[in-house]
Amino acid sequence: MSVRLPDGLQVLERGWLSSNNIVFHDPEWPTVVDTGYGSQGAQTLALVQAALQGQALRRIVNTHLHSDHVGGNAVLKRHYPSCQILIPPGLQDAVTAWDETRLSYTPTGQHCERFTHDGVLTLHGTVRLGQHDWQVLPAAGHDHDMVMLWCGELGTLISADALWEKGFGIIFSELMGEPGFGRQQATLDLIAQLAPRLVIPGHGAPFTEVESAVRNAQSRIQWLMDDPRRNADNAMKALLAFKLMAHQRLSLAEIAHLFQQSQLFNTVVREHYPQDPAELAARFAVQLEKAGVARREGDDLVLKS
Ligand SMILES: [Zn+2]
Structure with missing residues (x-):
């Protein structure tokens, strides 16, 4: 409208x-x-x-x-x-x-x-x-x-x-x-x-x-x-979705690097999530798949058009 x-x-x-x-x-x-x-x-x-x-x-x-x-x-x-x-x-x-x-x-x-x-x-x-x-x-x-x-x-x-x-x-x-x-x-x-x-x-x-x-x-x-964790959850998903929109496709290693960068600055993220960036990447890749935003192709996460 x-x-x-x-x-x-x-x-x-x-x-x-x-x-x-x-x-x-x-x-x-x-x-x-x-x-x-x-x-x-x-x-x-x-x-x-x-x-x-x-x-x-x-x-x-x-x-x-x-x-x-x-x-x-x-x-x-x-x-x-x-x-x-x-x-x-x-x-x-x-x-x-x-x-x-x-x-x-x-x-x-x-x-x-x-x-x-x-x-x-x-x-x-x-x-x-x-x-x-x-x-x-x-x-x-x-x-x-x-x-x-x-x-x-x-x-x-x-x-x-x-x-x-x-x-x-x-x-x-x-x-x-x-x-x-x-x-x-x-x-x-x-x-x-x-x-x-x-x-x-x-x-x-x-x-x-x-x-x-x-x-x-x-x-x-x-x-x-x-529950401030909800804000952190949204932030991580938004960060990943944004990066995926910009690049269309990201490897799990690239996603891990992204989260590692943000972990350095985000105390709440450090508090609430696993310290291992690879584990964090895998977890949020699954969440974006579940939300219907992306699909997996091997070790890559691909934006759904
Ligand atoms: Zn803004």
Whole structure:
């Protein structure tokens, strides 16, 4: 079911490997919010070019710095050299130094082409996108440095990974033994207060049934809090599914390497799972098969199309 979007705004709905790209048409400042995953950079560029119909992109705004939201920054900047990149406050030093651990790319085994930023968004400030001012709101939980963009005039929220039609992103900080569930609850409370008529999420289709989505997300966060292992379980499955989407096929040895990387950083994973990465790989390969996401071919796990 497709919903009616505000004029001058276009959602390039991508999927789960790449985040959605939200294009704002404007004679002066054509802008895109979030740029997808690096391996799909050529497709991102082609989609943005088609959307802009010959106009040059002038600005990229990122909701957060996860690889599936900023992976197209470098390729877009190469194609549109005068394009400015604005990132949320918090990790700008990590971007300047390109610290792949703080930027999450090393612990998640994900790839992101290096880019430089031209400016930093101001929390509770506004950014002009198309014909309207959008407020930059904090959206801790999935990523404590993430922001959402809110336009009261349009009753529209760009929610990033704080709220999807069904659920929200993994609460990563909890995997490192730092609080995150409560902060996600606060973000959901903020969304409930705003009472958007339309939400444009980071993944999946835009939706208008916001109240029930928030309600479901709130009960999901409670369910995760009741047993934090559930969050770790989801994280491991999501990590593996993401890697499989990016590569189509992974050997058990490659999966073991991925988990070994993430074990180095994730205290909860160390607590709850076998220490042996090979054992861990075998266990989650079976789980993805059972979920119907992948099938086994000898020592390889293959993404089902
Ligand atoms: Zn994310």
